Amino acid sequence: MTGKVGSAQPLDEVQLREMLRRMLRIRHFEECAALQRSNLVGPLHNCIGQEGEIVGACMALRNDDYMTGNHRSHGHPIGKGVQLAPLMAELFGKRTGVCRGKGGSMHLADFSAGSLGESGIVGSLMPVAVGAGLSARLRRTDQVCLCFFGDGAANCGPFHEALNLAAIWKLPVIFLCENNAYALFTAQDETTPIVDIAQRAVAYNIPGVTVDGQDAWQVHDCVATAVARARAGEGPTLVEAKTYRYCEHQEFGNAFKAPTYRSEAEIAQWRARDPIDIFAARLRRDGKLTEADFERLQSEVRTEVSAALQFALESPPPQPEALYEDVFA
Amino acid sequence: MPRITYAEAARQAILEEIRSDPRVFVMGEDVQRYPYEDVVEELGRERIRSTPISEAGFFGAGIGAALTGMRPVIEGAFSTFLYSAMDQIANQAAKSRYMFGGQASVPLVMRATVSYGIATAAHHSDRPWAIFAQIPGLKIIIPSTPFDAKGLLKSAIRDRNPVLCFDDWSLLGTAGEVPEGDYTVPLGVAEVKRSGTDLTIVALAAAVHRSLEAAEMLAKEGISADVVDLRTVVPMDRQTVIASVAKTGRLLVVDPAPGTCSVASEVAATVAQSAFEFLKGPIVRLTAPDVPVPFSPDLERLMYPTAEGIAAAARTLCRSHKIKTAMPLL
Numbered sequence: 251m252t253g254k255v256g257s258a259q260p261l262d263e264v265q266l267r268e269m270l271r272r273m274l275r276i277r278h279f280e281e282c283a284a285l286q287r288s289n290l291v292g293p294l295h296n297c298i299g300q301e302g303e304i305v306g307a308c309m310a311l312r313n314d315d316y317m318t319g320n321h322r323s324h325g326h327p328i329g330k331g332v333q334l335a336p337l338m339a340e341l342f343g344k345r346t347g348v349c350r351g352k353g354g355s356m357h358l359a360d361f362s363a364g365s366l367g368e369s370g371i372v373g374s375l376m377p378v379a380v381g382a383g384l385s386a387r388l389r390r391t392d393q394v395c396l397c398f399f400g401d402g403a404a405n406c407g408p409f410h411e412a413l414n415l416a417a418i419w420k421l422p423v424i425f426l427c428e429n430n431a432y433a434l435f436t437a438q439d440e441t442t443p444i445v446d447i448a449q450r451a452v453a454y455n456i457p458g459v460t461v462d463g464q465d466a467w468q469v470h471d472c473v474a475t476a477v478a479r480a481r482a483g484e485g486p487t488l489v490e491a492k493t494y495r496y497c498e499h500q501e502f503g504n505a506f507k508a509p510t511y512r513s514e515a516e517i518a519q520w521r522a523r524d525p526i527d528i529f530a531a532r533l534r535r536d537g538k539l540t541e542a543d544f545e546r547l548q549s550e551v552r553t554e555v556s557a558a559l560q561f562a563l564e565s566p567p568p569q570p571e572a573l574y575e576d577v578f579a
Numbered sequence: 580m581p582r583i584t585y586a587e588a589a590r591q592a593i594l595e596e597i598r599s600d601p602r603v604f605v606m607g608e609d610v611q612r613y614p615y616e617d618v619v620e621e622l623g624r625e626r627i628r629s630t631p632i633s634e635a636g637f638f639g640a641g642i643g644a645a646l647t648g649m650r651p652v653i654e655g656a657f658s659t660f661l662y663s664a665m666d667q668i669a670n671q672a673a674k675s676r677y678m679f680g681g682q683a684s685v686p687l688v689m690r691a692t693v694s695y696g697i698a699t700a701a702h703h704s705d706r707p708w709a710i711f712a713q714i715p716g717l718k719i720i721i722p723s724t725p726f727d728a729k730g731l732l733k734s735a736i737r738d739r740n741p742v743l744c745f746d747d748w749s750l751l752g753t754a755g756e757v758p759e760g761d762y763t764v765p766l767g768v769a770e771v772k773r774s775g776t777d778l779t780i781v782a783l784a785a786a787v788h789r790s791l792e793a794a795e796m797l798a799k800e801g802i803s804a805d806v807v808d809l810r811t812v813v814p815m816d817r818q819t820v821i822a823s824v825a826k827t828g829r830l831l832v833v834d835p836a837p838g839t840c841s842v843a844s845e846v847a848a849t850v851a852q853s854a855f856e857f858l859k860g861p862i863v864r865l866t867a868p869d870v871p872v873p874f875s876p877d878l879e880r881l882m883y884p885t886a887e888g889i890a891a892a893a894r895t896l897c898r899s900h901k902i903k904t905a906m907p908l909l
């Protein structure tokens with residue numbers, strides 16, 4: 251059984267612009283971070299190329315809805331609409347970082363935006379997302395939890411445990427598989443006996459839908475339908491967005507050279523289906539965006555990102571006593 | 580004061596908290612059948628929640644619920660099953676507050692039965708408190724009486740942090756006086772169970788009772804032991820241990836877990852570092868050997884500190900005024 255792409259509430263012009271803005275924010279934020287590579291410690295897992303599925307999904311949520319993510323963490327809070335400066339400062343391990351310098355690139359979780367974590371352990375937050383759904387149910391709210399995970403995570407035990415629990419308890423959780431075709435350097439077909447991860451929904455008797463992750467509109471439509479289902483008490487949905495990361499698995503400065511595992515032609519093919527281009531083109535075609543609007547949006551986002559970088563660079567490092575703070579509440 | 584068992588006292592703590600705080604609920608395998616069958620109707624299946632056999636799943640769900648305003652209590656069954664949920668406990672529950680810079684807190688209680696000495700063999704018989712004590716961000720309690728079980732569990736449920744509660748299986752059926760209604764035993768406070776002057780015996784779990792039995796034997800021989808029940812492993816009440824050793828000058832630590840990098844080792848190190856000048860003899864640890872638990876009772880019975888063994892070690896320690904030879908490895 252696979253579900254349908256829904257026909258949720260159509261997005262108004264303000265929302266459509268906001269979607270584009272958030273996609274641009276992710277792109278420019280990460281491009282900026284990549285340029286700062288030599289000033290940063292630790293790895294950077296960029297999601298450039300995946301902005302469509304992230305923002306499409308996040309825009310189907312309310313502010314008070316929950317979200318969990320993974321190591322490729324930058325896009326998720328930006329998609330949920332949080333300010334860039336504390337995120338950028340976190341990449342630099344600064345006192346003003348969203349996690350006060352204790353999380354770094356893989357853990358850009360902003361709890362004020364409903365984030366319940368971004369995790370360096372593949373698959374690990376899927377059961378936690380179920381718990382957020384359970385909590386919403388027990389507190390009699392209609393909040394939902396959007397759970398981002400990769401195609402690689404779909405082979406982890408917690409994926410199956412989480413889907414099973416959410417299914418038997420009919421919890422308001424949307425499992426969003428960001429299928430970028432690779433886990434590290436290994437293609438999905440070498441690790442996974444099915445082509446569409448969404449097929450696994452059958453085993454848990456929940457709807458499973460595969461969508462074009464490069465089309466933010468389509469992702470939004472599908473996730474919005476899943477959200478409506480979840481709010482109505484009808485349980486979880488597994489959504490699989492087919493997407494692609496343009497960059498390497500991670501940017502680690504010059505210390506590490508990635509092996510060859512995908513062709514330039516393949517990368518070019520996906521770049522030709524860029525989620526920002528696709529979305530902007532559609533807005534233009536529908537008469538909802540002029541070239542001047544797009545330029546203005548882009549320059550606003552560039553300014554935001556520069557300001558965030560400036561903030562991060564000028565922020566002080568954590569104070570030594572912070573080492574001992576927040577082990578316990 | 581009514582006399583009830585440890586198991587009932589612990590259950591009382593959880594049920595009283597569920598009734599008084601809408602955020603509290605309990606989940607675990609089979610809990611609607613046992614031991615909460617009689618309250619399912621009153622409290623409902625949502626808050627007395629049976630789970631599939633899915634440790635990573637429901638421990639993680641507990642964390643997610645705790646992060647979003649609930650106060651779950653997980654009945655984790657045997658302590659060896661904690662390993663199936665290890666990532667959730669060690670990476671998510673313990674680290675979420677710190678790694679996210681204080682944005683989060685995880686008010687979660689995880690109970691695990693520690694069964695040993697009852698022929699359940701290695702897969703059901705660990706005493707893994709030291710493993711978890713190595714994970715900053717987790718609190719760990721090990722009640723030794725019905726009174727402490729209820730009081731410590733109430734404190735644990737009201738605490739804003741993840742707390743692991745290890746229940747010694749051999750104590751679940753033991754009875755003791757437990758007040759009806761509300762009271763708490765604070766986390767991080769050891770209890771001097773018996774006052775003495777010649778040596779300090781620090782113990783935890785059922786070893787507290789073996790130590791008290793030993794102290795009784797020793798008293799008849801004119802050796803007076805201070806017996807300290809650690810009660811909480813994290814945070815550890817080092818002050819009470821140090822104060823006791825300052826009085827007695829001798830330390831014997833009794834812990835039924837394997838000795839290497841054990842809680843006993845930590846207590847010993849604390850005293851070696853902070854109370855060295857008071858010591859009249861070597862610090863002695865009485866622990867289980869570093870072996871998995873064998874099935875055969877004839878083998879398993881050799882593993883854990885007994886009252887006789889504790890008394891014997893105490894005698895040797897009290898006789899050795901000067902350190903002449905190293906203590907034999909026990």
Ligand SMILES: Cc1ncc(C[n+]2csc(CCOP(=O)(O)OP(=O)(O)O)c2C)c(N)n1
Nearest residue numbers: 322370371372400401402403430432433434
């Ligand atoms: C439990 C665990 N195993 C292995 C890793 C190492 N690792 C980090 S990212 C990654 C690939 C994850 O692939 P996927 O889930 O598809 O996410 P993507 O990186 O493609 O976005 C692996 C294996 C890890 N972080 N956690």
Ligand SMILES: [Mg+2]
Nearest residue numbers: 400401432433
């Ligand atoms: Mg992947």
